[in-house]
Every structure is written in C-alpha cells, then in structure tokens.
Amino acid sequence: MSLRTESGPYFGDFGGRWVPESLMAALDELSAEYALAREDPAFAAELMELHRTYTGRPSIITEVPRFAAHAGGARVILKREDLNHTGSHKINNVLGQALLTKRIGKTRVIAETGAGQHGVATATAAALFGLDCVVYMGEVDTQRQALNVARMRLLGAEVVAVKSGSRTLKDAINDAMRDWVTNVGNTNYIFGTVAGPHPFPAMVRDFQKIIGEEARQQVLDLTGRLPDAVTACVGGGSNAMGIFHAFLDDTEVALYGYEAAGEGVDTPRHAATITKGSPGVLHGARSLMLQDADGQTIESHSISAGLDYPGVGPEHAWLASIGRASYLPVTDAQAMDALRLLSRTEGIIPAIESAHALAGTLELGRELGPDATILVNLSGRGDKDMETAGRYFDLLDAEAAQS
Amino acid sequence: MSGTGTGSGTGAITSAVEKTIALRREAGSGALIGYLPVGFPTLRESIDAAVAIVNNGVDILELGLPYSDPVMDGPVIQAATQQALAGGFRLRHGFEAVKAITAQVDAPVLVMTYWNPVLQYGVDLFADDLLAAGGAGLITPDLIPDEAAEWMAASERTGLDRVFLAAPSSSDARLAQAVAASRGFVYAVSTMGITGARADVDAAARILVDRLHAAGSTSTCVGVGISTPEQVREILGYADGAIVGSALVKALSDGGVDAVAALAKRLAAGTQDIRNTGHPARQLG
Numbered sequence: 001m002s003l004r005t006e007s008g009p010y011f012g013d014f015g016g017r018w019v020p021e022s023l024m025a026a027l028d029e030l031s032a033e034y035a036l037a038r039e040d041p042a043f044a045a046e047l048m049e050l051h052r053t054y055t056g057r058p059s060i061i062t063e064v065p066r067f068a069a070h071a072g073g074a075r076v077i078l079k080r081e082d083l084n085h086t087g088s089h090k091i092n093n094v095l096g097q098a099l100l101t102k103r104i105g106k107t108r109v110i111a112e113t114g115a116g117q118h119g120v121a122t123a124t125a126a127a128l129f130g131l132d133c134v135v136y137m138g139e140v141d142t143q144r145q146a147l148n149v150a151r152m153r154l155l156g157a158e159v160v161a162v163k164s165g166s167r168t169l170k171d172a173i174n175d176a177m178r179d180w181v182t183n184v185g186n187t188n189y190i191f192g193t194v195a196g197p198h199p200f201p202a203m204v205r206d207f208q209k210i211i212g213e214e215a216r217q218q219v220l221d222l223t224g225r226l227p228d229a230v231t232a233c234v235g236g237g238s239n240a241m242g243i244f245h246a247f248l249d250d251t252e253v254a255l256y257g258y259e260a261a262g263e264g265v266d267t268p269r270h271a272a273t274i275t276k277g278s279p280g281v282l283h284g285a286r287s288l289m290l291q292d293a294d295g296q297t298i299e300s301h302s303i304s305a306g307l308d309y310p311g312v313g314p315e316h317a318w319l320a321s322i323g324r325a326s327y328l329p330v331t332d333a334q335a336m337d338a339l340r341l342l343s344r345t346e347g348i349i350p351a352i353e354s355a356h357a358l359a360g361t362l363e364l365g366r367e368l369g370p371d372a373t374i375l376v377n378l379s380g381r382g383d384k385d386m387e388t389a390g391r392y393f394d395l396l397d398a399e400a401a402q403s
Numbered sequence: 404m405s406g407t408g409t410g411s412g413t414g415a416i417t418s419a420v421e422k423t424i425a426l427r428r429e430a431g432s433g434a435l436i437g438y439l440p441v442g443f444p445t446l447r448e449s450i451d452a453a454v455a456i457v458n459n460g461v462d463i464l465e466l467g468l469p470y471s472d473p474v475m476d477g478p479v480i481q482a483a484t485q486q487a488l489a490g491g492f493r494l495r496h497g498f499e500a501v502k503a504i505t506a507q508v509d510a511p512v513l514v515m516t517y518w519n520p521v522l523q524y525g526v527d528l529f530a531d532d533l534l535a536a537g538g539a540g541l542i543t544p545d546l547i548p549d550e551a552a553e554w555m556a557a558s559e560r561t562g563l564d565r566v567f568l569a570a571p572s573s574s575d576a577r578l579a580q581a582v583a584a585s586r587g588f589v590y591a592v593s594t595m596g597i598t599g600a601r602a603d604v605d606a607a608a609r610i611l612v613d614r615l616h617a618a619g620s621t622s623t624c625v626g627v628g629i630s631t632p633e634q635v636r637e638i639l640g641y642a643d644g645a646i647v648g649s650a651l652v653k654a655l656s657d658g659g660v661d662a663v664a665a666l667a668k669r670l671a672a673g674t675q676d677i678r679n680t681g682h683p684a685r686q687l688g
Contacts, residue, residue, distance in 0.1 A: 018518060020475050020545050021581070022592055025572035164481055165471065177474045182596040184572065281519040281545075282472065294494045295523030297471040 003248040003324060007206075009198035012321055014288075014314035017197040018281045023177070026184045031199040033104050038206065043099065050095050051210070054128070055085050057092075058214045061222065061375075066345035067358075071365025075373040077222070079215040079243060081380065082350065088380030089211060089239045090121035094190060096207035098125035101188040108132040108187040112176040114141055114169035114235070115306035115353065116148025117380055118192030123157035125190075133157040136176045138168035141305045148384050166299040169309045173283050193236025194313030197284030201313050208242025211377060216246045219375055228368060229254040232377040233356040234327060235271070235307035237316045239379035244325060254326070257316060258360035260302035261329030271300035273312040274320050274327040287314040303332040303388065304352040306380075334359040336392055339382065351380030352388065418564050419511040420539050420587035423462050424622050424643050432674045433639035436624055437461035437667060438515065438648035439655065440469055440480065441500045442487030449487075450503045452655050455664035457508040460671025464504065465542060465646065468497045468516040475544040477599030479649040483656060494520055498536040505537030513564060513587065515542040521554075530557040540564025540587050548584035555584065566590050569615055569623075571607040579618045588622040588644060589615055593629065599649045600630035604638065612642045635673030645673070 009015050017027060037043040051057035059080045068076040081089040094111075101109055109131050113119030119135040126133030135152055139161040142149050152159050165171035173196075180189045191200045194208070212230070219227050230247050232240035234257035247253045262270035270276065277288040282297060290298040290310035300310040319325040335352060338359035343349045350358060354377070361376050368374070382389065390396040416422045424434045437456045441449050453464055469484035469492045476484070501512050514533060521529045521541070533541070540563040546554065548567055558565045564587030569578050572595060581589055593608035594601065608625050615623045624644030629635060631650075638645040647670055655663040 016550055017547065018545055018550055019547065020570075020592075021547055021568040021573055021577070022475075022570040022595060024547060024577060025570070025574065028574075164485070170472065174472050174474050178477075178597045181475070184595060281522060283474075284545075291519070291523065293523065295470075295520035296488065297519075 008202035011315045011318035014286050014317040015198060016286050019197045019284045022181045027197055034199055034203050037100055037103060047096055047099055055091050059083050061218045064346045067342050071362045073370035074365035074368050077219060077375050078378040080378055082378050086121045086124050088117040089242060090118045092210055093204050093207040094121040094125045097190040098129050102129055106186055106188045109190050110134045110176050110179050110187055111190045112136050112172040114308060116145040120148050120151050122190050123152040123155035127155045135159050136162050136172040138162050138172045140167045145305055145384060193238040194241045194315060195236045195283060195285055195311055201315055204238055205241045208238050209245040211242035212246030215375055223373055226250055226253050227375040228372040229256055229364060230375045231256045231357050231361045233258050233353050235309045237313040239377050241315055243377040256360060257325055257327040258330045258356045259327055260304055260307035260356060261331040262301040264331055265329045269301035271302040271308050272329040275329045282311040285314045287317040288312055306353040328360055330356040330359045349382035350378055351382050352385045354379045418587050420463055420564050421622050423511055424588060427462055428643050434462040434644035435671055435674050436463045436465055436644050436646040437651055438465040438467055439651055440467035440484050440487055441497050442469055442490060442492035443483040446496050450500050452660045452663050453504045454507045455660050456667035457510040459664045459667040461667050462510060464510055464512045465515050466512055468520060470517040475597055477597045479653050480598050483652050494524055498532050501536040501538045511539035513539050513542050518543060518546045526553045526557050530561045530563055534561045542566040548580050568592055571595055571611050578614055582618045582620045588624045589620050591615060591623050591625045593625050593627045598627055601628035604628050604634050609641050632669050632673030635670050639674055
C-alpha cells in the first residue's frame with residue numbers, strides 16, 4: 001500500500017472536520033476549488049514559475065562535514081529551505097494558497113503565526129497579489145519576535161496581538177478562526193501548517209512536498225543512493241511533512257521528527273505533542289494533543305515560538321501510530337547548542353526551530369555511525385532569533401550594544 | 404433517527420425541550436432560551452443565576468461548559484469562561500450544576516459544550532452522567548452531524564436531545580442534514596460570526612429560519628447577537644425560540660444575580676403578545 005496517496009479527510013483515525021457549521025461552506029468551497037486547481041496544469045505551471053523566479057527554488061542542498069564530525073561521522077546533508085525568499089519553507093505553502101485565493105476570487109487573507117515566519121510569508125504573498133492581509137499573533141510571540149512584526153507591517157499587513165488564553169500560537173488560531181467565521185464571504189484563511197480541518201492538512205502538505213521531491217533527487221545525484229534517514233523539526237509539522245512525503249514509500253529510509261521538549265518532557269514546560277500527548281480534537285482536527293483529563297488544552301512551552309504548539313498535524317499522528325516515522329523530544333538547551341554548533345562549524349545560522357532537527361541529528365548520527373547518510377530539513381534561517389540567541393548566550397553585553 | 408421534522412403535535416414529542424417550545428408556540432409566542440456558563444463568577448453564583456433567570460421568564464436553560472479554546476465565542480463569553488477555568492472549573496462541576504438547577508426549577512437544561520471535553524470524558528459516560536444529573540441534552544457548537552456518529556448513538560440510547568447548528572451559509576443539503584440529526588431544536592446562527600450582542604440581528608436570520616422550516620424543522624431557535632426584548636419579539640415573529648447569551652453574561656458580570664434576573668424579566672416581556680406586534684403572521688402549530 002502506498003502511503004503517499006493518502007489525501008484526507010482522514011489519515012487513519014486522525015483528521016476530519018471538527019468545526020462550527022458556519023465554516024463548512026468555506027471548507028467545502030476550498031476543498032472543491034483545490035481539487036480543481038491540483039488537476040489544472042496552468043495552476044501548477046504558475047506556481048512553479050513563482051517558485052523559480054520569486055521563491056528561489058529549487059533550494060540547494062549543502063553537505064556539512066565539519067558539523068557532521070560531531071554526529072558520529074555520518075554524512076549530514078542540509079536541505080536549505082532557509083535560503084528561500086522570506087527565510088523559511090513557509091513561502092512554499094503560502095504562494096500556493098494565495099494563488100488559490102485569487103482563483104476563488106476572494107480579496108482578503110488572514111493568517112495565524114507563531115514565530116512570525118508564516119505571517120511574514122503571508123504578508124509577502126498578499127503584497128505580491130494585492131490582497132488585504134490580517135495576521136493574528138499571540139501577544140507573547142509579538143514580544144519575542146518583534147522584528148517579524150515590523151516586517152509584516154512594512155509589507156502592509158495588519159498584525160493583531162492576541163490577548164486571550166495563553167497568548168501564543170493556539171490562541172492566534174482561535175482568533176483567526178473567529179475572523180474567518182465572521183468574514184468568510186470575502187476572506188480566505190491561509191493556514192500555515194499541516195493541522196486544522198480538512199482540506200488544510202492534505203493541501204498544505206501538497207504545497208510543501210516539493211521540499212522532499214527536490215531533496216530526494218538531489219541526494220541521489222550527490223551520493224548515488226537514498227539517505228538512511230530524513231530528519232526535521234515538528235511543531236504543527238509542515239516542514240517535516242514536506243520533506244518526509246517523498247520518502248514515505250521508501251521503506252529503507254527512516255523518518256525522524258524532533259519535537260520541542262522545552263525544559264524537558266518530564267517537566268510541565270514542553271511542546272512534545274506526540275511524545276507526551278493523547279488523542280483529542282483541537283483546531284478542527286482529531287490528532288494528538290497536550291490536554292488534561294477534562295480535555296482542556298494544556299499550554300505548551302518552547303524557546304522556539306514556531307514549535308510552541310500543543311497540537312500536531314493528523315498525518316504525523318497517523319505516521320507515528322503506524323510506526324512509519326519516529327518522533328523524539330529535543331530540549332531548549334540541546335537545540336541552542338546545535339544552533340551554535342552549526343553556526344561555528346559551517347557558517348550557517350539556523351532558526352531555533354530547525355536547530356531542534358540538528359540536535360536530533362547529532363544523536364542519530366552517533367547511533368547510525370559513519371556509514372550513514374542523514375538528510376536534514378534546515379527549514380529556516382536564524383535572523384529572526386538573534387535577540388533570543390543573544391540573550392541565551394549572553395552575547396548582548398552593554399559595550400557591544402553601545403559600539 | 405427522530406429529527407425535529409418528525410414531531411407532529413405535542414402528543415408525539417418525547418423531548419422536554421421540544422415540548423416546551425411547542426407549548427410556548429401554541430400559546431401564541433415562542434420560547435426564550437438563556438445561556439450562562441457554569442462556574443462564572445463562581446459555581447455557586449452560576450447556579451443561583453441560572454435558577455433566577457428561569458424564575459424570571461426564561462423557558463429553557465443553555466448551560467455552557469468553559470473550554471480552553473472556544474472558537475465560536477466572542478469576548479464577553481471568552482472572558483467569563485476563562486475566569487471560570489482560572490477559578491478551577493472541572494467537568495464534574497457541570498453535572499453538579501445541572502443537578503442543583505433541575506432540583507430547583509422545572510425548565511429543561513441543555514448543556515452547551517465544545518466537543519473535546521466530551522471526547523475525553525467518554526461520550527457514553529458523559530451521556531449517562533448528564534442524564535443522571537437531570538440534563539436534557541447537548542448543544543455542540545463545533546460538532547457537525549458528519550462527525551457525530553458516536554454522539555448520535557449515545558443520544559439515541561439515552562434519549563438526550565442533540566442540538567446541531569445551522570448557518571446562513573449552509574447549503575440546503577446541510578440544512579436538511581441538521582434538521583434530520585437534531586432533536587430538541589435546530590440552532591439557527593443568526594449571522595455569520597461569533598457570539599456577542601449586536602445592534603441589528605441580520606435579515607439573514609429570517610431567511611435561514613424560513614429555509615429550516617422548509618427543510619421540515621418544527622423547532623428552530625435563533626441565537627447569536629440577541630440582547631434586547633425588541634430583538635426577542637422580532638425573532639419570535641418568525642422563529643420558534645430566541646437564544647440570549649452574551650447579554651445575560653454581561654449583566655451577571657456587571658451586576659450579579661439580581662441584574663441578570665432583571666434582564667431575564669425584561670427579555671421575557673419580549674415573548675408576550677407576539678401576534679399583536681404587527682409582524683407578518685407565521686404559521687403557528
């Protein structure tokens with residue numbers, strides 16, 4: 001059985017549409033329009049042209065031997081989504097959904113954002129296509145990612161600081177859904193990850209699977225064979241699904257997703273949804289989530305705003321349940337060490353999100369040994385994280401600030 | 404499956420909610436349904452407030468269970484339920500409240516809950532405990548009939564009401580599905596949006612109610628945005644019930660049990676003399 005052909009609404013026991021009736025017409029419309037678009041060669045051609053001339057695709061791969069020396073000597077190859085326009089993989093999905101918005105004839109787009117990468121990508125696409133754009137962002141995240149707030153505003157988007165609940169990504173999604181329920185007549189919700197109600201998990205995955213499709217061929221060209229393992233960080237899970245998907249039916253390729261363990265999975269402060277969560281319904285999908293015995297969502301924690309989410313996409317929950325992919329926790333400290341290590345050994349500063357994948361890869365390489373080849377999705381660059389990293393490593397001394 | 408479309412006269416109706424609505428309609432009016440969240444401002448006061456609004460003219464209670472991610476709720480209800488959660492609300496308090504309220508008043512009590520708390524409690528166990536507490540059924544704002552197989556079975560087994568939502572944007576096929584799946588009433592969402600008082604209730608509400616009646620519903624109540632006796636009267640000119648939420652919660656928040664009781668009394672005045680208000684005559688049961 002091919003695992004690549006699954007396209008929702010359900011992935012095993014996970015997925016579905018657990019939403020207010022008010023959203024059903026919009027979800028049905030989106031499903032129907034997307035089904036037409038994905039069969040339309042003109043839509044695919046327009047998206048590929050944008051990727052070639054605007055995003056900068058195909059993104060390159062980079063082998064990193066000085067970093068790999070710390071990973072048991074395994075060959076480590078990075079898929080450089082950090083080099084995309086706007087600085088992460090998020091643009092792949094946003095351009096697809098923005099084209100779809102144009103096709104449906106809606107004039108306003110909304111988005112949620114955690115780290116700000118999806119918000120920046122959406123604001124960028126809105127500017128490119130002349131769409132009105134409102135981005136919902138938890139108040140806590142607007143503070144820790146102030147630079148991305150400025151970027152979105154410069155691009156012409158309105159940024160709404162969400163003050164309800166835990167004031168992070170999950171609450172930004174709630175407010176974006178409330179906006180969509182109210183303004184669905186002229187508004188399309190450009191969802192940022194492979195979670196949410198159908199068709200979002202399958203559609204976002206389809207727009208991101210170009211990562212794995214390119215990388216699979218690039219690794220074959222470089223090494224003459226498939227990698228032994230593919231690794232990625234997992235919050236909602238879009239970059240991981242994007243790189244995993246091309247390899248789902250390559251049973252000899254192991255797939256590893258690294259979740260944010262925050263201060264540790266045995267503390268209350270983590271975001272390791274698959275490692276520590278249980279089945280439930282959140283934001284329109286049945287998946288794994290962090291919750292208490294009453295089904296109230298538990299607030300997550302990660303130093304990385306982009307992984308600070310108590311849910312995960314249903315396709316990941318399914319891949320975990322059937323054992324096709326493995327999901328392991330990586331702490332804040334492990335991720336920050338890996339961020340510094342890649343910076344110092346290879347001159348590449350990764351996003352803190354992506355640094356979780358690097359930290360996991362360091363351990364995996366030591367397990368697999370020097371004969372192994374590991375493909376890592378470097379999903380984003382670290383520019384947005386300089387203030388967090390500066391504080392974490394104590395790089396922002398008063399003299400440096402004054403000079 | 405017994406939907407609201409199958410009821411023919413009060414004699415055949417087993418749902419207390421449906422019966423209450425039918426009786427109010429036959430009396431020339433319609434039902435007033437009042438929403439309050441459990442545990443706000445405290446469990447004790449939420450029970451007292453619910454009893455007080457029934458004693459002041461509310462026909463059916465909609466008791467909300469506070470939830471961490473209430474996507475259909477506006478700022479007033481969000482703030483109240485967040486405060487209830489911070490104050491230590493647990494699901495068992497919901498059953499305790501239903502029991503305490505039904506011990507004091509006869510009005511049917513529906514519980515409004517997002518779906519994940521029910522899933523985690525266990526759908527069958529939740530149904531059993533709600534029935535044992537004296538509850539009439541569930542209003543489920545983020546559960547569509549398409550995903551409700553487990554709840555359909557549990558409500559069939561226990562006889563509990565199941566109120567599904569209908570929206571102005573819903574297709575005819577989806578409205579027919581909501582009518583067929585619902586028991587008690589169909590919850591017509593008056594406007595595209597979330598809960599919260601509005602100056603005008605959309606013309607969309609009347610069109611939606613007409614479409615639901617055409618789809619066979621004999622029990623259709625309108626909610627979202629209703630806050631004044633005038634709006635209640637206007638809605639009961641064409642619908643079988645009017646649901647008031649945020650306005651009651653705000654009154655309770657601002658002025659306590661006395662204030663919410665006073666508002667209930669004013670709203671209930673809106674259910675009087677519907678036939679003499681000059682609104683277009685509606686086919687009455």
